[in-house]
Amino acid sequence: MRALLVANPAATTTTAKVRDVLVRALSSDLKVDVAETTHRGHARELGEQATADGIDVVVTLGGDGTVNETVDGLLAGGPGTHVPALAVVPGGSTNVFSRALGRSRDPVEATAEILDSLRAGRTRRVSLGTASAQVAVGTDIAWGTGWTPPRWFVFSAGLGFDADVIRRVEEQRARGRRSTGGLYVRAGTRAFLTGPDRRRPAMTVHVPGEPPREDLFLCLVSNVNPWTYLGHRAIAPSPEAGFDNGLAVFGLGRLGAVRMISHLRTTMSDRPEVRGRAVHRRHDLAELTVTASRPQGWQLDGDHLGPATALRVRSVPSALEVVV
Structure with a gap:
């Protein structure tokens, strides 16, 4: 399964050490590419490209702003089965969307939860x-x-x-x-x-x-x-x-x-x-x-x-x- 990790290094609780730990954990089950955002709107560009490239799952590491931009890119052409699934690792100050999905507030624990869910095929479609x-x-x-x-x-x-x-x-x-x-x-x-x-x-x-x-x-x-x-x-x-x-x-x-x-x-x-x-x-x-x-x-x-x-x-x- 191909995955893209979209990481915002400027997010409130995101660090390079946390990112590296997550990449190692995700790589145990997934073929992971990593992209760090460098400017406003970059996560949107990455999300749109992930859909075009046929990526299976996009994982965000950042706050709600990173999630928002990524989703806006993933759905740039509209919803459908061609759009990658989204997994969210909390890395901001509030992490509303991640918490609404029931994710742990700890990014390492949240990554373990995501891997367990992917192994079990636990996904759902949500209204936006x-x-x-x-x-x-x-x-x-x-x-x-x-x-x-x-x-x-x-x-x-x-x-x-x-x-x-x-x-x-x-x-x-x-x-x-x-x-x-x-x-x-x-x-x-x-x-x-x-x-x-x-x-x-x-x-x-x-x-x-x-x-x-x-x-x-x-x-x-x-x-x-x-x-x-x-x-x-x-x-x-x-x-x-x-x-x-x-x-x-x-x-x-x-x-x-x-x-x-x-x-x-x-x-x-x-x-x-x-x-x-x-x-x-x-x-x-x-x-x-x-x-x-x-x-x-x-x-x-x-x-x-x-x-x-x-x-x-x-x-x-x-x-x-x-x-x-």
């Missing part, structure tokens, strides 16, 4: 999503005049507050700060207290066949549960989400700090059923569109992708075969 954003096409063109090509995501897409938090974290990481739960908490607190969006919500959710839901400052679309983690604590705004369902959307309208803290605590509880007048929750959706009256940040799988005035999201059932 695609997202396209409406952005400016040039400096002379007004906002909202062009759509980006659809891009795959493996666990979440968002417009508004969550993308703003990710942008703030990425700015801190560019200054040398380590990605930690505390860094996200501080960025989220500042975005909520100082940002204009919760006081002047700009977004509207449009679900086909339903009335639009207006005045939202956060709109998070996910296809896994939990949506993310704060260290060991799961954050589950959409507990109905899952790889076998359509998309789940969680939106928040105008609310104060006390209510926001209460909702956050609920999403981290054993019964994460957030409710209230400012809460908008829907699940098992085939598609939806989010529009904004002014530019908002958008994100896919924790990667900030710039400002946009709309986000078009679709569910793709049984999109990818993964090793479980």
